[in-house]
Amino acid sequence: MSDAAQQAASAAQALQEAATAAGRAPSVHNTQPWRWVSVPQALELWADRSRQLHVADPDGRLLTISCGAALQHACLALRAAGWEPAVHRLPDPAHPNLLAQVTVTGHHNPAAQERRLMQATEQRHTDRRPSAEQAPPAQSIELIRQAAVAEGANLHPLSGDGLDDLAVAAARANEIGLADPDQREEMGYWIGGRRAAWTGVPDDVVPEREPHTDVPGRDFGRRGTLAVGEGHSRADVYMILFMPGDGPKDWLRAGEALSACWLKATDLGIAVLPLSSVVEVPATREVLHRMLAGVGQPMLVLRFGMADPDQPPIAQTPRLPGERVVREGRFPKP
Known part of the structure; x- marks a missing residue:
């Protein structure tokens, strides 16, 4: 395999792993209303309307915000893995459920902060209990x-x-x-x-x-x-x-x-x-x-x-397995 082919294969693998990492993103009611589609040298983010709150969120505002959080998680995962992502948002007006296309433009030297934030994706959670009686700095x-x-x-x-x-x-x-x-x-x-x-x-x-x-x-x-x-x-x-x-x-x-x-x-x-x-x-x-x-x-x-140090750790909410949200080929279009 040529160097160019090896790099293309490595980039494709990084995109797949970034999509899986994006599954840890927050979403309204933990609906996880996104789908990732792997196409040649790119990753597409699609809104999954089957997971939309059609009563509380009829316009899809919160659905799209949730998908945006997943998009940021994916880009962070790429940078932390040594790749520079490029994002084209809403690339096809004819298909509004296609929210973004992500490619990589080259290598990236990850900063320590990016690595720490990537670790934070595994620690981040929603805690509805009262906070400590201490103001954030x-x-x-x-x-x-x-x-x-x-x-x-x-x-x-x-x-x-x-x-x-x-x-x-x-x-x-x-x-x-x-x-x-x-x-x-x-x-x-x-x-x-x-x-x-x-x-x-x-x-x-x-x-x-x-x-x-x-x-x-x-x-x-x-x-x-x-x-x-x-x-x-x-x-x-x-x-x-x-x-x-x-x-x-x-x-x-x-x-x-x-x-x-x-x-x-x-x-x-x-x-x-x-x-x-x-x-x-x-x-x-x-x-x-x-x-x-x-x-x-x-x-x-x-x-x-x-966070109140006297409160016990809170459970993590469940997440869809990667094979349920990442696929190759085209996402069904309306």
């Missing part, structure tokens, strides 16, 4: 914000009246969601109970009771088995992840930013909880939009807090 929050900015997004901090308005909006979003029987049924499929294998949110990561927090998290309409201490997350930092626009490319980039800042937070020892219910409801999403005072469009609210 301001310098760490700024580094997290810079990670989002590097992906084309930004983070807007909330305090005072803004935090009060967020708490009211989050509670209202929970009320609206639980009042909708279709949404309750949809949550019932993905949260505990009956759901697709290797996906969804198991009972052991759902709190056994409502945690004490300044801003309520999502009310799943059921209790899990995750023990919750008596602490109150008063020292947490709440920020709106926002983008300049509100179209599919913005959603995809928002997911990349979510992944980047979450992994940076994990590397810094800071726990992250995404609050997505407040952006699912148009009325409460508009509240967030007004908080941004015209500088951008809200994608998610993120809670940053120091």
Whole structure:
């Protein structure tokens, strides 16, 4: 085999491994709504609409954000493995489910930070329990914000009246969601109970009771088995992840930013909880939009807090095996 052929084979293998590593990315309700397709010298990221929350997320905003997080994981895996990725987002307007195409343009000398962030993909998780009564360092929050900015997004901090308005909006979003029987049924499929294998949110990561927090998290309409201490997350930092626009490319980039800042937070020892219910409801999403005072469009609210050292480790949510999400050939087009 020639040197060129060996390099092409090595690059193809790296792309396959990156797609598998991307399976550790966060997604709404752990739906993992992506499919990777290996084509000659490239990797395609497709939205899998069978895993879309058609009631809570009819436009596919959260689905696309989830896929963006997987895209960032894949690119990080390539850089950590010594390859320079190139991303073409939404490459085919005729096929909107094709979200991105990833190729490699050459070799890359991995930085120590990239290797650490790659390790963070295995440690990152969602913890709905109260954080420690210690505020995250301001310098760490700024580094997290810079990670989002590097992906084309930004983070807007909330305090005072803004935090009060967020708490009211989050509670209202929970009320609206639980009042909708279709949404309750949809949550019932993905949260505990009956759901697709290797996906969804198991009972052991759902709190056994409502945690004490300044801003309520999502009310799943059921209790899990995750023990919750008596602490109150008063020292947490709440920020709106926002983008300049509100179209599919913005959603995809928002997911990349979510992944980047979450992994940076994990590397810094800071726990992250995404609050997505407040952006699912148009009325409460508009509240967030007004908080941004015209500088951008809200994608998610993120809670940053120091992990409570007295809490036991939390279980990892299940993940689809690589053979279920990575394939060769073409993904079926609508």
